[in-house]
Amino acid sequence: MKIHINGKYYDKDEAKVSVFDHGFLYGDGIFEGIRVYESNVFKLDEHIKRLEYSAKAILLNLPWSHAEIAEAVCETCRRSGVTDGYIRLIVTRGAGALGLSPKTCKEPQLIIIADQIQLYAPEIYEKGLKIITSATRRMGPAALPPMIKSLNYLNNILAKIEAANLGFQEAVMLNNEGYVAECTGDNLFVLQGGKLFTPPVSSGSLTGITRQVVLDIAAELGVPVVESMLTRYDLWVAEEMFLTGSAAEIIGVVEVDHRKIGSGVAGPVTGRFLEAFRARVAKEGTKL
Numbered sequence: 001m002k003i004h005i006n007g008k009y010y011d012k013d014e015a016k017v018s019v020f021d022h023g024f025l026y027g028d029g030i031f032e033g034i035r036v037y038e039s040n041v042f043k044l045d046e047h048i049k050r051l052e053y054s055a056k057a058i059l060l061n062l063p064w065s066h067a068e069i070a071e072a073v074c075e076t077c078r079r080s081g082v083t084d085g086y087i088r089l090i091v092t093r094g095a096g097a098l099g100l101s102p103k104t105c106k107e108p109q110l111i112i113i114a115d116q117i118q119l120y121a122p123e124i125y126e127k128g129l130k131i132i133t134s135a136t137r138r139m140g141p142a143a144l145p146p147m148i149k150s151l152n153y154l155n156n157i158l159a160k161i162e163a164a165n166l167g168f169q170e171a172v173m174l175n176n177e178g179y180v181a182e183c184t185g186d187n188l189f190v191l192q193g194g195k196l197f198t199p200p201v202s203s204g205s206l207t208g209i210t211r212q213v214v215l216d217i218a219a220e221l222g223v224p225v226v227e228s229m230l231t232r233y234d235l236w237v238a239e240e241m242f243l244t245g246s247a248a249e250i251i252g253v254v255e256v257d258h259r260k261i262g263s264g265v266a267g268p269v270t271g272r273f274l275e276a277f278r279a280r281v282a283k284e285g286t287k288l
């Protein structure tokens with residue numbers, strides 16, 4: 001494995017950032033989680049675009065062009081021998097003096113790791129996930145816009161811990177108004193009356209790239225999609241439900257807050273979307 005840090009490649013044990021990096025001290029930074037399938041980096045341009053938007057939103061000037069970042073991602077995969085896996089791309093504010101102000105941080109750090117990820121055991125994709133709603137609300141756009149994929153994940157981590165403490169692997173997070181936003185690391189879809197429903201990004205969720213792929217697949221399959229505010233009730237009575245994310249891909253949900261969803265196994269529409277998704281990732285993407 002070779003890790004990219006600002007244009008240089010290091011062995012795993014040699015890849016280090018300063019303890020004065022504001023990414024470490026304050027969570028002052030942004031990231032992307034990207035997948036590579038059969039030597040194709042999936043939706044690389046979309047991920048870099050979102051990274052650029054995140055950077056703009058936190059007033060961090062990226063000293064690298066879109067093309068340079070794309071090449072660095074591919075080169076990290078090549079040097080790490082990763083043809084199928086997970087790419088973690090991080091941009092931190094860089095090392096500076098103690099204190100919140102980013103003014104003393106002169107050089108942002110671009111870190112790229114290519115490795116493996118398995119969020120859920122393979123059988124969960126057939127059996128489906130059981131999840132709960134967490135009492136921890138999703139941070140709202142007035143505090144920290146959830147569209148920014150920032151290094152501040154404590155909000156989501158607290159919800160994840162809450163779920164784990166109750167024996168569940170994932171949690172639904174509501175926004176401040178009590179509408180469904182998303183899960184801790186995934187967007188969410190429900191099927192009702194032949195239509196897919198998903199909270200709009202304005203509910204306070206990440207502009208998920210897998211979410212967009214699902215919208216594209218829905219158009220292709222002729223399944224209508226409605227982006228509307230959802231309540232917990234809408235989840236409880238859903239015919240099917242699934243989560244989407246670069247790490248989780250498309251995973252069926254079979255129980256929410258102890259209410260069985262559909263027949264209690266991952267539903268047929270979920271299956272069709274997962275199949276269509278797998279067909280896309282195998283052939284689309286930026287060639288290494």
Ligand code: PXG
Pocket residue numbers: 032033034156182183184185186187205206207208209210211244245246247
């Ligand atoms: N919401 C949140 C809060 C996320 O963090 C998604 C939705 C799905 O977005 P994408 O663009 O991936 O479809 C995410 C992304 C991990 C991991 O290490 C988490 C994500 C992606 C990759 C890895 O747990 N979440």
